[in-house]
Amino acid sequence: xxxxxxxxxVHGIDAVMISVEADISDGLPIFDMVGYLAxxxxxxxxxxxxxxxxxxxxxxxxxxxxxxxxxxxRKEGTAFDLPVAIAILTALGHLPQEDLKGTLIVGELSLNxxxxxxxxxLPIVYEAxxxxxxxxxxxxxxxxxGAVVSGIRTYGVASLSEAVELLSGRASRKEEAIDLDTLxxxxxxxxxxxxxxxxxxxxxxRAIEIAVSGLHNILMIGPPGSGKTMLAKRIPTIMPELxxxxxxxxxxxxxxxxxxxxxxxxxRRPFRSPHHTITTTALIGGGRxxxxxxxxxxxxxxxxxxxxxxxxxxxxxxxRQPLEEKxxxxxxxxxxxxxxASCMLVAAMNxxxxxxxxxxxxxxxxxxxxxxxLGRISQPLLDRFDICIxxxxxxxxxxxxxxxxxxxxxxxxxxxxARQMQLERYRGQKIxxxxxxxxxxxxxxxxxxxxEQSLLEEAFVKLNLSARAYHRILKVARTIADLEQxxxxxxxHISEAICYRSIxxxxxxx
Amino acid sequence: MLQEEYRYWxxxxxxIGPRKINQLLxxxxxxxEVYSAGSEVLQALKRDGLLMGHFEEKDLETIxxxxxxxxxxxxxxxxxxxxxxFVSREEEGYPQKLLPxxxxxxxxxxxxxxxxxxxxxxxxxxxRDCSPYGIEMTNYLAAAIARAGIAVVSGLARGIDSYxxxxxxxxxxxxxxxxxxGIDICYPRENLKLYMKLWQEGGIISEYPPxxxxxxxxxxxxxxxxxxxxxxILLIEAKEKSGSLITVDxxxxxxxxxxxxxxxxxxxxxAGCNNLIKMGAKLVTTPRDILEDLIMNYEQSVDxxxxxxxxxxxxxxxxxxxxxxxxxxxxxxxxxTGLGMDIVMEQLLLLELQGFIKQPMKNYFVQCSY
Numbered sequence: 001x002x003x004x005x006x007x008x009x010v011h012g013i014d015a016v017m018i019s020v021e022a023d024i025s026d027g028l029p030i031f032d033m034v035g036y037l038a039x040x041x042x043x044x045x046x047x048x049x050x051x052x053x054x055x056x057x058x059x060x061x062x063x064x065x066x067x068x069x070x071x072x073x074r075k076e077g078t079a080f081d082l083p084v085a086i087a088i089l090t091a092l093g094h095l096p097q098e099d100l101k102g103t104l105i106v107g108e109l110s111l112n113x114x115x116x117x118x119x120x121x122l123p124i125v126y127e128a129x130x131x132x133x134x135x136x137x138x139x140x141x142x143x144x145x146g147a148v149v150s151g152i153r154t155y156g157v158a159s160l161s162e163a164v165e166l167l168s169g170r171a172s173r174k175e176e177a178i179d180l181d182t183l184x185x186x187x188x189x190x191x192x193x194x195x196x197x198x199x200x201x202x203x204x205x206r207a208i209e210i211a212v213s214g215l216h217n218i219l220m221i222g223p224p225g226s227g228k229t230m231l232a233k234r235i236p237t238i239m240p241e242l243x244x245x246x247x248x249x250x251x252x253x254x255x256x257x258x259x260x261x262x263x264x265x266x267x268r269r270p271f272r273s274p275h276h277t278i279t280t281t282a283l284i285g286g287g288r289x290x291x292x293x294x295x296x297x298x299x300x301x302x303x304x305x306x307x308x309x310x311x312x313x314x315x316x317x318x319x320r321q322p323l324e325e326k327x328x329x330x331x332x333x334x335x336x337x338x339x340x341a342s343c344m345l346v347a348a349m350n351x352x353x354x355x356x357x358x359x360x361x362x363x364x365x366x367x368x369x370x371x372x373x374l375g376r377i378s379q380p381l382l383d384r385f386d387i388c389i390x391x392x393x394x395x396x397x398x399x400x401x402x403x404x405x406x407x408x409x410x411x412x413x414x415x416x417x418a419r420q421m422q423l424e425r426y427r428g429q430k431i432x433x434x435x436x437x438x439x440x441x442x443x444x445x446x447x448x449x450x451x452e453q454s455l456l457e458e459a460f461v462k463l464n465l466s467a468r469a470y471h472r473i474l475k476v477a478r479t480i481a482d483l484e485q486x487x488x489x490x491x492x493h494i495s496e497a498i499c500y501r502s503i504x505x506x507x508x509x510x
Numbered sequence: 511m512l513q514e515e516y517r518y519w520x521x522x523x524x525x526i527g528p529r530k531i532n533q534l535l536x537x538x539x540x541x542x543e544v545y546s547a548g549s550e551v552l553q554a555l556k557r558d559g560l561l562m563g564h565f566e567e568k569d570l571e572t573i574x575x576x577x578x579x580x581x582x583x584x585x586x587x588x589x590x591x592x593x594x595x596f597v598s599r600e601e602e603g604y605p606q607k608l609l610p611x612x613x614x615x616x617x618x619x620x621x622x623x624x625x626x627x628x629x630x631x632x633x634x635x636x637x638r639d640c641s642p643y644g645i646e647m648t649n650y651l652a653a654a655i656a657r658a659g660i661a662v663v664s665g666l667a668r669g670i671d672s673y674x675x676x677x678x679x680x681x682x683x684x685x686x687x688x689x690x691x692g693i694d695i696c697y698p699r700e701n702l703k704l705y706m707k708l709w710q711e712g713g714i715i716s717e718y719p720p721x722x723x724x725x726x727x728x729x730x731x732x733x734x735x736x737x738x739x740x741x742x743i744l745l746i747e748a749k750e751k752s753g754s755l756i757t758v759d760x761x762x763x764x765x766x767x768x769x770x771x772x773x774x775x776x777x778x779x780x781a782g783c784n785n786l787i788k789m790g791a792k793l794v795t796t797p798r799d800i801l802e803d804l805i806m807n808y809e810q811s812v813d814x815x816x817x818x819x820x821x822x823x824x825x826x827x828x829x830x831x832x833x834x835x836x837x838x839x840x841x842x843x844x845x846x847t848g849l850g851m852d853i854v855m856e857q858l859l860l861l862e863l864q865g866f867i868k869q870p871m872k873n874y875f876v877q878c879s880y
Contacts (some may be wrong), residue, residue: 147680184775202841203841358642495855
């Protein structure tokens, strides 16, 4: 007898529907699975056979053939165990075929018949809803993820027999539900970190505020212990809250990467801080079975690279293109996958190998050594940082006194205003932040009056700026003006932007 | 062979240094006589104990076997083709100031010109890894001294040496570099521009034959020439165990005046300087302190530190006043002046564009002293 169940496979950050067909006919007792399967899918044969037996079903000595179609897409992962088992049970007549109509099933089986969690449930359920499916059966542990998608009924099951009962309608179950509002509210409350904990560092804080407002990448240079990491960790706290769409997109990535950790939705902006020994693949994504890398996991959040010069050169160089395109494309023989990667890049480094330059009482590095240390980062990558700021060694006054510090809440209010200004200005275009301005659009949106023009011209000549530096200064000046809710860019804004201009290897040291 | 060629030959005998040459000249009178002395004569001298010290059998061998006239002529011609001059102690052009040094080099190679016998010279030496304070003060002092007509002599090393040379030729003054390697080698390489400039505007001097690599051992030796040529030595930024102190030691032996730029009490980079001041070296804060010794009837002709403040508007003045020659971070400036970060940045840019202040490193500022 022939039967058909529906399941899905993850492809990039989206899902494709897969139908699982089972047929039981006379012949030699064989359990065969076909349909361009990876070895973990082929192994489903053993898991399904034993799980069925342990769940109390008798498998007759007949020829069982399972086909996963479309047969030209490579099937990977363990999510097909449960649909295969259900399809076989249907073919055996334990379940009527009508019950499987409009039902999407995913789940991994363990030998005792329990259903284990799988990766990528969120994009799968989302895709099922889009395709007009009525209900989804997913592992209990992934129930939260599935419940987030509205417009489709999802049921979490803990075992094979539970799934059978549910499908046959013998047990009536309530669908999974989750209250998104409370979820988002909780996220805002339980955030432990705050900018008010960082003493001093006025310049760095100001630079970070500007960077977040215009989504500029920022490089912090400072001696060890000056609080660079502490500052970076608090950057997500001043970013505007995640919208539902953003959260959905982000959760899809985390769902595929298997990093949901029982959460229903990622509701907080991510802060990813990979160690400097990270490989290229782990950073931008890829691998034999393509997975999103750190840059995608930091989507809508912060990717923090501490000790930038210590990273493998080729690992950080590959960041250049994804940073521009806000997406990573991983091409494989079978298909190419695209992962979104719209993150803010924050990097920190010491000014020299000992870390104390220009404090000559502590630093013994020669100018050449200092230059060589910076030289480990290529100029093109350096050009990706719109803002570069020196973090200063903190002194006792900063740590002890210094009065109350601004809280993240207050800073975030200003950031939100600046972002609102940008959204309104660029409405109807594919620009959302000042950092995305191109030389052409800079001309349009960063108009200068003659006084400012002459100031910038003088600075350009005297400070030996490059064309790229010129554009970066204008973009940052635009954001500084936005923070003050000023449409006009004044000379004050320009001077501040020049102060944050990124270092040029040529002008490093004397 | 020409007289010069004999002298060139004598200066280039391997293993025979200034002291052995001294002895030979005392006996034979001239390089030509040494060249033509027979083996028996030399052996007799050795036997009679007239050749003392480290004179060994192999040195005599060297003198006897290295007498290839063709080769010497070729080498000497090549020197002249390369624009390298050779001067020996027997000639008049040789700097007379070096003669009193007991192991003064027998011959000197130079490009450009040698200091005149009456020319006043000041040696400016100091740390390779110097601070912005050292750089600013070197620029200021060396420029002022060069403007007053005194040539600056130094070692073409990184750091203070290079800044001193650059500042001196930058104001149209004269500067001489004494190298620790062959005259045709520019070490360190990055000073090539300066090397070419000194060739035009002053001179490059070395006691080592062309092609000699910059061996570490050569450098302390060349310091005796730097101090020997000079009328005074200005020391800028030296750690407690700095190589520049070797120059000062030679200078003290040779009876030169020592001038020292003070650093702050806790500056490691100026610890050597401050020690010398404690021992009685002359403390220098303005070019005047040096010039009044070197120039007779020196009058107030040196311009003092520019008083730029008049030209600045009041917030600019506050920001400018908070700066010094130590690099200061924008955050420190903002805290000190009590001004907002944005205002401070605006003022700093204006001051920098007007040339009143400099940014030795990003976000750190110093006053410009000249």
